[in-house]
Amino acid sequence: MSTRQPILRAEDLHVWFDLPGDSELHAVQGVSFELRPGERMGLVGESGCGKTTTILALMGLLPASASVAGRVHLEGEDILAKGEESVSPHRWKDIAMVFQGAMNAFNPVKTIGSQIAEPMELHGTATGRAARAQVRELLELVGISGERAERYPHEFSGGMRQRAAIALALACEPHVLLADEPTTALDVMVQAQILELLVRLTRDLGLAMILVTHDLPVVAQVCDRAAVMYAGEIVEMGQMTTIYHDPRHPYTRMLFAATPDLLGDEDVLSIPGAPPRLDHEIVGCPFTPRCDSAFAPCPTAHPRRLEVAPGHEALCHLNDHLVAERPA
Amino acid sequence: MSAERDTLLEVDGLVTRYRVPRGVLGAIARRPKETVHAVEGVSFTIATGQMVALVGESGCGKTSTAQTVARMVDSEGGAIRFRGREITQLSARSLRPLRREIQMIYQDPYESLDPRFTVRDTIEEPLLVHRIARGKEEREQKVREALVRAGLSPPELFIDRYPHELSGGQRQRVAIAASLVLDPKLLVADEPVSMLDVSVRAGILALLDGLRKEGMGILMITHDLSTAAHFADRIAVMYLGRIVEEGPAREVVRNPQHPYTRALITVVPKRDPREQTTPQILTGETPNPIRVPPGCRFHPRCPIAEPQCSEVDPSLQRPRDAATPDHRAACIITAPGPSADEVGPDGDGAPHG
Numbered sequence: 287m288s289t290r291q292p293i294l295r296a297e298d299l300h301v302w303f304d305l306p307g308d309s310e311l312h313a314v315q316g317v318s319f320e321l322r323p324g325e326r327m328g329l330v331g332e333s334g335c336g337k338t339t340t341i342l343a344l345m346g347l348l349p350a351s352a353s354v355a356g357r358v359h360l361e362g363e364d365i366l367a368k369g370e371e372s373v374s375p376h377r378w379k380d381i382a383m384v385f386q387g388a389m390n391a392f393n394p395v396k397t398i399g400s401q402i403a404e405p406m407e408l409h410g411t412a413t414g415r416a417a418r419a420q421v422r423e424l425l426e427l428v429g430i431s432g433e434r435a436e437r438y439p440h441e442f443s444g445g446m447r448q449r450a451a452i453a454l455a456l457a458c459e460p461h462v463l464l465a466d467e468p469t470t471a472l473d474v475m476v477q478a479q480i481l482e483l484l485v486r487l488t489r490d491l492g493l494a495m496i497l498v499t500h501d502l503p504v505v506a507q508v509c510d511r512a513a514v515m516y517a518g519e520i521v522e523m524g525q526m527t528t529i530y531h532d533p534r535h536p537y538t539r540m541l542f543a544a545t546p547d548l549l550g551d552e553d554v555l556s557i558p559g560a561p562p563r564l565d566h567e568i569v570g571c572p573f574t575p576r577c578d579s580a581f582a583p584c585p586t587a588h589p590r591r592l593e594v595a596p597g598h599e600a601l602c603h604l605n606d607h608l609v610a611e612r613p614a
Numbered sequence: 615m616s617a618e619r620d621t622l623l624e625v626d627g628l629v630t631r632y633r634v635p636r637g638v639l640g641a642i643a644r645r646p647k648e649t650v651h652a653v654e655g656v657s658f659t660i661a662t663g664q665m666v667a668l669v670g671e672s673g674c675g676k677t678s679t680a681q682t683v684a685r686m687v688d689s690e691g692g693a694i695r696f697r698g699r700e701i702t703q704l705s706a707r708s709l710r711p712l713r714r715e716i717q718m719i720y721q722d723p724y725e726s727l728d729p730r731f732t733v734r735d736t737i738e739e740p741l742l743v744h745r746i747a748r749g750k751e752e753r754e755q756k757v758r759e760a761l762v763r764a765g766l767s768p769p770e771l772f773i774d775r776y777p778h779e780l781s782g783g784q785r786q787r788v789a790i791a792a793s794l795v796l797d798p799k800l801l802v803a804d805e806p807v808s809m810l811d812v813s814v815r816a817g818i819l820a821l822l823d824g825l826r827k828e829g830m831g832i833l834m835i836t837h838d839l840s841t842a843a844h845f846a847d848r849i850a851v852m853y854l855g856r857i858v859e860e861g862p863a864r865e866v867v868r869n870p871q872h873p874y875t876r877a878l879i880t881v882v883p884k885r886d887p888r889e890q891t892t893p894q895i896l897t898g899e900t901p902n903p904i905r906v907p908p909g910c911r912f913h914p915r916c917p918i919a920e921p922q923c924s925e926v927d928p929s930l931q932r933p934r935d936a937a938t939p940d941h942r943a944a945c946i947i948t949a950p951g952p953s954a955d956e957v958g959p960d961g962d963g964a965p966h967g
């Protein structure tokens with residue numbers, strides 16, 4: 287799998303939001319990653335760290351108050367280069383997303399089937415009878431009987447609506463699926479059903495997926511790789527097993543330690559403090575005030591992004607041999 | 615494990631039902647209302663210094679159980695005894711002193727605090743309502759003590775703030791402080807951390823754990839088995855209005871005896887990517903508590919059901935493979951015994967608590 291060319295590559299992606307007054311909020315601060323066909327990557331981090339903003343930027347769906355910089359290559363083409371003009375031919379057809387809270391965003395007065403057919407008709411991938419047939423196929427694909435296309439959202443359970451939201455994202459047969467917290471509001475058994483579905487879709491359709499969640503164990507179960515975000519940056523990225531067993535950023539280690547494990551015995555430890563405000567310039571490493579391993583350079587120097595092992599990178603002075611003063 | 619501890623709360627065969635209209639057409643046809651069987655014969659005890667977690671999926675009746683215990687919803691059957699006193703039928707008036715001793719903590723710290731109230735106002739309010747402290751100074755003293763107990767110290771850093779000037783975790787601490795100021799004996803915490811970020815959850819749970827060690831009884835409602843396994847002394851797993859398994863927290867997650875609990879345990883994602891078990895995914899979703907299946911209510915989704923499971927409604931019994939005497943499950947296959955029709959859902963004189 288790793289020999290294949292990346293299907294999606296983000297390079298030095300930045301997003302700023304204009305705030306009332308003359309200030310701005312730097313929500314995404316230089317995010318870079320690659321995603322290969324069939325790969326499942328988790329994007330994790332605390333609320334407000336920029337997960338949703340990152341994937342909205344990939345889709346070209348940020349509000350007008352946002353400005354974006356950087357490059358997003360989708361199957362080799364830079365879809366950010368000319369703004370809306372370059373991204374719109376690919377949106378939904380090549381790259382699609384399941385929005386945070388999508389299962390509650392269906393229009394209550396339209397049938398589920400007609401809402402899934404909308405993007406097909408809009409993008410001309412199918413119309414009329416063909417579209418209706420495809421809707422039924424899609425519903426079956428996500429585990430809903432095709433006959434239920436004529437039903438309304440309120441006749442679906444939460445889990446079924448989430449399946450329908452996934453079907454909607456798949457309507458124009460994209461190659462990349464961005465799923466924003468697809469199981470957050472669901473019960474654990476229904477969550478298991480949805481995660482199984484997502485894994486099956488990546489396997490059977492060769493779909494590449496970014497799974498956005500604040501729930502590390504979900505990523506541990508489903509994803510090959512993970513990117514941990516903090517204050518708008520990816521602070522660590524690598525194979526899921528490596529990140530768990532050999533984290534190279536204190537935030538990753540502390541995030542795991544804050545997460546209770548069903549069968550684990552260790553104490554669960556909260557991370558003191560809160561993430562920094564993103565509407566002020568951050569000096570040094572943004573995690574310093576909360577970090578249990580901060581040392582001399584941390585408050586003043588921003589760490590370099592280093593590849594600590596092949597395919598494993600981290601943004602922490604502890605890994606940097608050029609940083610002279612080391613902690614005791 | 616709590617032989618010398620005092621029993622604080624005894625819940626015995628609790629039943630809570632809601633009547634719901636049959637929809638517009640039903641109302642026009644004047645069809646009778648339907649009954650939601652939210653809680654159908656639930657029994658458990660909580661001792662001082664003990665945390666009991668009620669876990670289960672949405673709609674299983676855990677919140678209804680909590681609200682009935684806190685006397686916010688009326689029961690239709692069964693008994694609730696608090697510190698040895700029957701409280702099931704108390705009138706609104708005689709409930710007042712009880713409201714001090716049993717305090718609720720809610721899921722959403724954003725909703726449970728009034729945005730126009732400062733932290734001081736929020737915590738002072740229950741003192742005024744219950745006419746506790748005499749005079750302004752004593753109240754101020756109690757407010758500050760409650761803040762410190764809830765982990766917001768020094769109090770002067772927080773006391774004049776409004777909710778929007780606090781983080782989610784701090785808001786939940788203020789809500790907890792507003793309960794602690796009344797010096798309750800029992801806390802009923804309904805999903806106290808599910809709206810909070812992982813990084814701050816542990817702090818709130820450690821706070822509750824500390825209160826428990828000081829002798830507080832805590833009933834924690836959660837859908838998160840990992841949290842229950844870590845912080846509770848005992849876990850009761852609910853399914854469709856019944857406790858289907860109950861025992862020491864460790865035993866319930868490491869040696870689950872009810873097929874529903876067993877399935878749940880396999881689908882809880884583990885932190886270690888290498889430790890993932892093959893999830894045993896049950897199809898469908900929990901049926902609607904209006905039409906509860908006959909016999910064992912879990913049988914239509916049960917992977918080990920036998921024909922008699924659709925007829926016999928199991929009572930909580932000691933499972934054959936249980937490692938401790940105080941572990942019970944409602945399953946005629948793993949824990950054979952008389953049916954609930956004969957001895958009631960909570961079995962026959964079995965130990966609980």
Ligand SMILES: Nc1ncnc2c1ncn2[C@@H]1O[C@H](COP(=O)(O)OP(=O)(O)OP(=O)(O)O)[C@@H](O)[C@H]1O
Binds near residue numbers: 333336339349386
């Ligand atoms: N339209 C907007 N205008 C201004 N600021 C915004 C806007 N959308 C997001 N932000 C800010 O950008 C930052 C990143 O937000 P984002 O929604 O991407 O976080 P997230 O990681 O998805 O969080 P969550 O886990 O809560 O969904 C936050 O500080 C947020 O307040």
Ligand SMILES: [Mg+2]
Binds near residue numbers: 337338339
């Ligand atoms: Mg988000």
